[in-house]
Amino acid sequence: MSIDHAQDDNRAPPPEAGRADSRAGSKPVVSVTDVDLNFSGVKALSGVSFDVAENELFAIIGPNGAGKTSIFNVLSGVYRPQVGNVTFLGENLLGRRPHVIAGLGMARTFQNIELFENLDVVDNLMLGRHHHVGYGWPSAVAWVGRARAAEIRNRRRVEEIIDFLEIETYRRMPVGLLPYGIQKRIELGRALAMEPRLLLLDEPVAGMNGEETEDMARFILDIRSELGIPMILVEHDMGLVMDLADRVMAMDFGRPITTGRPAEVQAHPEVIRAYLGTADDTEEDA
Structure with a gap:
């Protein structure tokens, strides 16, 4: 198996090495800066900022309604934020239509299968x-x-x-x-x-059984190591995220909680609260 790709001769390091140095000395492929997105007064995103480096696998996690898919829609031109800036390969994306952004080299998969x-x-x-x-x-x-x-x-x-x-x-x-x-x-x-320069993966293992999930995880790693394509992953499967991602941004109610290495984010008290709640939350719900 071989897929010719512009980056084939500059292949990514193994995942273990990637966690340590995937961002070192490399320019961001995509940068999101202070993005706010509102719908009729409802804040979908508030103060969202992150960047993704070459060969990096960046994950976005959060409960349902946290704003993960809204970020993808901003990146791909479906939504235009009221505040902030988004650049891809040095190009300003705000105001560009989805097919133009796709032509620049951004590809996306969908949570709900969109095949013919x-x-x-x-x-x-x-x-x-x-x-x-x-x-x-x-x-x-x-x-x-x-x-x-x-x-x-x-x-x-x-x-x-x-x-x-x-x-x-x-x-x-x-x-x-x-x-x-x-x-x-x-x-x-x-x-x-x-032949994307950036791949957006929207819940690629949603609805899959264990064997199918393992297969998809293997292909995602192959895309990174053999094709050198940076990826942004939105996924609810925390085991998959913690195994694959270099960095993780946790979201809740449209705002970032924290961004860092998977183990750091997983242990963050606000992330634990967003996913599991606290004793106080449980008492209030009761």
Whole structure:
């Protein structure tokens, strides 16, 4: 298995080393500074700031409603914050539409699978190559020269991703007939087909059993070590987050509680309170 990638010759260190030095001396791929997001007076995000370095796996955790998906929607251009700034590879993202941001190299998976169920695996992955077409309809109709070369190149990349994610058996099957865990893998593959410079993973193991979760964790580590793609991970599975992430930002009610190494964040008293409550909280609820 091999997927050609612009960063293949500068592969990431093993996860253990990555926890120590993934940010050392590297410029941020994405920076979020003092972002506030309001909806009709309701604060969805308040004072959110973080950055993600090259080859870093940055996780965002928090209870339901903490603002995790809102952050993804700000990054990908679905929402525009009222306050703050967001830059990606040195480009200001505020006011840019989602397809423009995707064209800059930001890819996203979704908590709820967003695949075309009647199309097979190959065709679903080919949809991730739309930014790499590079020819118009006259060339496509004639099916010569530029169009033919681009189609061959794009299909070759898709086959490499199929091999990478170990879904060769399903390549010509309609995705609606495939197991849930395989569909989540195909969703990841479509994002990889874009050749992203940053990958947003929105609850990639939600609804999976233990074996499927282990497989997805392995692929996430492979993306980092073999492709060198930085990632932002939103996930409720704390075991997965603590095993994979270099740094973690904990959120509650739209505001950051703390950011740091996984063990530090896990032990933070405000994080424990947000997830588990305290004796006082329990008495008040009673």
